Amino acid sequence: MDMLLEVRNLSVEFHTPEGLALAVEGVSFHLAKGETLAIVGESGCGKTVTCLSILGLVPSPPGRVKAEGILFEGRDLFGVDREALREVRGKEISMIFQDPMSSLNPLLPIGRQVAEPLMTHRGLTRVQAYQDAAAWLEHVKIPAARHRLDHFPHELSGGMRQRVMIAMAMVCRPKLLIADEPTTALDVTTQAQILSVMEGLKTELAMSMLLITHDLGVVAQMAHRVVVMYAGEVVEETGVIDLFERPLHPYTEGLLKSVRHLETRIPGRTSRLMEIPGTVPPLTERIPGCKFADRCPHVLPICRKEHPDLLTAGEAHMVRCWRRDGAS
């Protein structure tokens, strides 16, 4: 398969009043053309910051990004100037965020917002751009799209706003879509509709997708491969079926066990939910060993002393654990 994106040894630090926070530490991954890669992890694990750094959107100061390279179609995006990045953003790589209200301009009608990238990046005339915009709004299943071009974001429901965001991200037919918790703020029936629209567009445009989520249900339904992050590091990377069937990292295992399955209730008895004890260590804390050691049910003496590397543990399966031969 052709490689579309390759992130090499990415680190992001933030200066905070509590000290230097390592939000992302030595993260590497790749994404093939047409592939959907999910980045999974809980709040503060660094999944959003990782994606923002791909687009050069980490505010500096207080942030500082280091990387050996962020290769997009073989071209290194890391360290290129703002102008060059702006060319790529929106045209070849688009991003949609969790909260559409904070990414849409509340003062501009939605038609203008969807048409704008077409005029900037593709050089379409105003009339053409608005026509295209209307077609895209219809494409993401906004009812009566042509009549809504002059509506403002506040006049739309949450689901409709997210559709507008998707239309905006798609108009330039990007090669890569980065979707950061695209359905987390939505109701479950709306989520199902949005996921189905995204999946359809992905196939239609032969696009790759970097999907950031904490919802393993969404991962199971959408992803080809999965990167699991914990406290700023990649702890496991593998194919989606392998992840659900043979998780190797105790954190991944814990996440999978805390997923609640509908339809599995045993009549008359409530079983306890599996929990991962403890909490994520603060990013300002320097931990010599494995960052998950304090919460790990299989902890060994070495786990607290030495930091494990991300190593191969099977075909296309990587794990950062001292017990990688059979932790689970």
Added chain:
Amino acid sequence: MSDTPLLAVYELSRHFPLRGGLLSRPRAWVRAVDGVTFTVDEGESFGLVGESGCGKTTLGRLVLRLIDASGGRIVFHGRDITHFNRMEMRPVRQELQAIFQDPYSSLDPRMKVESIVTEPFGAIERISKAERRELAAELLDRVGLRAGDLKKYPHEFSGGQRQRIGIARALCVRPRLIVADEPVSALDVSVQAQVINLMEDLKEVYHLSYIFISHDLSIVEHVCDRIAVMYLGKIVELATAEIFAAAPRHPYTSALLASVPLPDPHRRTKPFAVEGEVPDPFNPPSGCAFHPRCPFVFDRCRIERPSLLEVTRGHSVACWLKGGRGLEGESLHRRRSAQRG
């Protein structure tokens, strides 16, 4: 369990006005909660599910008497509290407590944990400093925090720990019923499990009843004995948790269940999305409120509003299908299950 329920709600309604200006007459009314009837037994966990705007939070606030009802009755522990004033509510508040969604905004940032968790008690009786400290230490121990945390402020805790503080505060006065509105939605999955398990343990220890409000079907199904599904201010289905997921009768319940992405990569399904969105509450559809989105809609649904009727013991539905019995086996939910593989 005694024969009389701990809480009984009859035809409860709350209508909010839409006004053009501050003093103008209301232009329209939203029936946020519209004629809702249910009971909660002693020791029971009762779930309220539905999507945003369905009225589940308003219903919870009505039961807590944080807002006044527009109609109907609330009978709690044998007393009709619908029109109780502040003074009359004081002893009731001891038995009726709340846990809120956002563990960040529901704790006063300027108060120490010790004062936060004992505040409800202080409002009822005068207690000495030593007694207060002892009570606070006991409560923290119960919810899995350390006595050393007593002197800390809320910002020193993680989200999950803050929710534990919120739970300790609700437990302080030894309530009988706790209304928990999305108590774990703001938390990470692994921490959600910690809080849910704690709530279930406390239920046994203190013989609590819960009204558990959530949009998350899997949590409600796990925690609750009975579940009510709300749509546009009304209960459309009421069933035991076992039946809820296995044999839903209302097409909306079925659609909700079918929309949850399955955490199983072998069962990739086209999400069985119902079309459209929740209608404008100012301008609700005629007949059954779900009819514009319902794949099983027929003429009667557009004209007449179905009422909630008991179909089998403990299972009620408001749907015209099969002469008011709703779906029987043939559901969206089942259809998805058939797509497996």
